[in-house]
Amino acid sequence: MVKTYSELYQSARKALLPTEGENAANMARELLCAAADRTAEEVIANRDLYASEEVGLKLEGFLQRAIEGEPLAYIIGQWSFYGMDLTVTPDVLIPRDDTLAVAELAVKKALFLPQNPRILDLCTGSGCIGLAIAKRVKDARVTMGDISPAALRVARKNIADQHLSGQVSCLAIDALKPATKFLGTFDMIVSNPPYVTTAEMETLEPSVRNYEPHLALHGGIDGLDFYRAILQNYTSALAPGGYLLFEFGMGQEDAIGELLRQFDYEIIEWKQDAREVLRAVAAKKEGN
DSSP states (O other), X not given: OOOBHHHHHHHHHHHHHHHHGGGHHXXXXXXXXXXXXXXXXXXXXXXXXXXXXXXXXXXXXXXXXXXXXXXXXXXXXXXXXXXXXXXXXXXXXXXXXXXXXXXXXXXXXXXXXXXXXXXXXESOTTOHHHHHHHHHOTTOEEEEEESOHHHHHHHHHHHHHTTOTTTEEEEEOOTTSOOOGGGOXXXXXXXXXXXXXXXXXXXXXXXXXXXXXXXXXXXXXXXXXXXXXXXXXXXXXXXXXXXXXXXXXXXXXXXXXXXXXXXXXXXXXXXXXTXXXXXXXXXXXXXX
């Protein structure tokens, strides 16, 4: 049965209320816009018009996925981060506000690097951190690396969509293995690596545990495997006096700080996320 946009919205909101509560209205609007391939303003302007049967069927499929617990970002295929609309798929983590802390800290430090700085975003996923840096630091040359071919495909699409192909490149890089010489040296290395502990993997929210890539989540028994590996394998790829920046999990700051000091880094700055939880650190390698 063909319905108006207003009727589709109201029925979607009603269907989502049991699982989404106060967020049902927002999710219903997002799903309807995605199903209709229209902006929220266009949907509101056309609320009394009849939507096509195709739009109704598409919305029905989106609703079923949402009710089953699939994250909104994967259903609509994109998410906003640092003012950018980025493509996301189940092959990459959904960019979250937590990650804004390390992105903003990286931009702040990168703005004072020498001209044309080389920056490496390790475990890049969707590319959200590297792209945020490239957007703000116009002379930066950003390399984004990930072990997942599927993640690199998403990152490359986001590079193209953000019109940054002349400034940003993607490479297959395994953070757990030594840096290859052809990479050269970087003025900054930034990473949001997997940091969920083995025990925590079992207690993650179903929307994360069942849909987001475990490859990008699991950081080993204590959650620190990738931090140790990056410090061991990529310190040689960082120029003397260069910056190393990490995002980390809640409560991991003491362990991260100790690891940085073991590798003779000077901790320059810690940064909290919007909830005032420590989420990121900037450290400086010995040298000029």
